[in-house]
Amino acid sequence: xxxxxxxxxxxxxxxxxxNEVHALSEVDLSxxxxxxxxVMGPSGSGKSTLLTIAGSLEEPTTGQVLVxxxxxxxxxxxxxxxxxxxxxxxxxxxxxxxxxxxxxxxVTLPLELDGTRAKVAKASGIKALDALxxxxxxxRYPDELSGGERQRVAIARAIIGDRGLxxxxxxxxxxxxxxGETVMRLLRAxxxxxxxxxxxxxxxxxxxxxxxxxxxxxxxIVDQTVAPPGPESLLAAGDxx
Amino acid sequence: xxxxxxxxxLLSEGPKYGLRLQSEFEARTGDVWPLNVGQVYTTLQRLExxxxxxxxxxxxxxxxxxxxxxxxxxxxxxxxxxxxPDLVPPPRDELVIKVLVxxxxxxxxxxxxxxxxxxxxIEVMQRYTQVKATADEDDFALALVADAELFRLExxxxxxxAADARLRQLPPTxxxxxxxxxxxxxxxxxxxx
Numbered sequence: 316x317x318x319x320x321x322x323x324x325x326x327x328x329x330x331x332x333x334n335e336v337h338a339l340s341e342v343d344l345s346x347x348x349x350x351x352x353x354v355m356g357p358s359g360s361g362k363s364t365l366l367t368i369a370g371s372l373e374e375p376t377t378g379q380v381l382v383x384x385x386x387x388x389x390x391x392x393x394x395x396x397x398x399x400x401x402x403x404x405x406x407x408x409x410x411x412x413x414x415x416x417x418x419x420x421x422v423t424l425p426l427e428l429d430g431t432r433a434k435v436a437k438a439s440g441i442k443a444l445d446a447l448x449x450x451x452x453x454x455r456y457p458d459e460l461s462g463g464e465r466q467r468v469a470i471a472r473a474i475i476g477d478r479g480l481x482x483x484x485x486x487x488x489x490x491x492x493x494x495g496e497t498v499m500r501l502l503r504a505x506x507x508x509x510x511x512x513x514x515x516x517x518x519x520x521x522x523x524x525x526x527x528x529x530x531x532x533x534x535x536i537v538d539q540t541v542a543p544p545g546p547e548s549l550l551a552a553g554d555x556x
Numbered sequence: 557x558x559x560x561x562x563x564x565x566l567l568s569e570g571p572k573y574g575l576r577l578q579s580e581f582e583a584r585t586g587d588v589w590p591l592n593v594g595q596v597y598t599t600l601q602r603l604e605x606x607x608x609x610x611x612x613x614x615x616x617x618x619x620x621x622x623x624x625x626x627x628x629x630x631x632x633x634x635x636x637x638x639x640x641p642d643l644v645p646p647p648r649d650e651l652v653i654k655v656l657v658x659x660x661x662x663x664x665x666x667x668x669x670x671x672x673x674x675x676x677x678i679e680v681m682q683r684y685t686q687v688k689a690t691a692d693e694d695d696f697a698l699a700l701v702a703d704a705e706l707f708r709l710e711x712x713x714x715x716x717x718a719a720d721a722r723l724r725q726l727p728p729t730x731x732x733x734x735x736x737x738x739x740x741x742x743x744x745x746x747x748x749x
Contacts, residue, residue, distance in 0.1 A: 355678075357721065503689070519713035520706050523681035524689070530671065538671050540679050 319511030325378035338364040351512040353522035356531035404473025406483035412457040419453040443471035463494035499524035571624040586698030
């Protein structure tokens with residue numbers, strides 16, 4: 316496995332003097348391609364800040380962020396923007412689809428902004444929508460889609476192209492439990508195809524789809540799960556009853 | 557899990573032999589609750605004694621008997637399905653007791669105790685989720701059993717989160733006295749004297 320995301324001693328401070336807020340303090344985190352990591356913690360623990368810094372939407376006050384081995388602080392602003400378009404996919408709670416574009420146009424937008432020809436981009440978009448089970452809705456507009464379908468389109472947009480890092484902030488927050496589970500299955504399937512995934516969620520049931528769960532508290536990683544034994548251990552426990 | 561009622565439910569579909577009841581019971585509970593064949597026959601005997609099932613033959617080898625539900629068995633099953641399980645009084649919850657005790661033990665970081673349990677519960681949830689993730693898509697029984705456990709465990713995590721938040725609202729406590737001194741008489745005691 317290769318490391319898609321690495322945070323080294325990352326700290327983020329907002330404000331100054333008496334108004335100083337330490338959103339993140341000395342965070343170290345590595346996420347490999349093929350791995351899905353969930354980040355849990357109470358409100359204000361730094362979960363969303365961690366995600367925006369990992370996605371280069373914000374810069375850390377101190378520390379290093381490496382995406383696919385590239386130190387984000389060492390590249391120009393335009394190269395960082397290019398990395399955001401090519402290497403990183405984002406999924407948000409409220410989908411963030413553009414209402415004037417069809418599903419497939421939303422999905423292909425990052426490729427077209429990056430100079431890919433429309434025909435090639437559309438073929439990739441159709442393939443991504445097919446993988447997410449919503450290819451029949453490709454020509455529909457967001458307001459013609461259900462919540463679950465919109466989030467599938469948003470995930471297709473996040474994984475299109477050759478992205479190594481998928482970042483999701485409460486991606487199931489607007490969905491019922493079964494649609495939420497479907498989204499987590501799809502995110503997990505995407506990571507199994509070689510993407511590194513980081514999901515912020517406050518729901519333990521959704522976090523349990525991750526290979527690893529890390530716990531944030533007051534801007535610090537205070538704990539993480541260890542790789543659990545396989546499901547057969549649960550059935551063996553049943554045998555003993 | 558009420559084995560007698562589960563067997564009645566299986567028999568409500570039609571007459572069945574004991575071995576078939578055993579295999580169907582396990583398949584429909586996602587193989588999470590194993591049931592040995594001796595338990596099946598003991599239960600069937602009791603059900604027959606109570607007039608809730610009847611068998612083809614009065615005598616003979618038990619594995620050759622075919623069982624069917626009686627009308628009294630149908631009524632019993634219908635009543636049981638609609639009877640809420642015993643939810644009150646609450647079971648003595650070991651986790652709640654541990655946290656309450658932790659509050660009283662000097663020098664104990666209760667938040668750390670809560671986190672230890674939170675991590676453990678989520679690790680167990682990961683295993684149940686793995687069961688769901690690797691199950692056949694049409695294995696609804698297994699999905700329902702795994703969901704039941706996952707929702708129960710999620711409830712524990714939510715309680716741990718709420719306890720954590722509630723404890724953070726408490727004012728800082730003063731250190732407990734290190735020497736044991738006899739308690740002073742309370743006002744109530746003074747009044748009663």
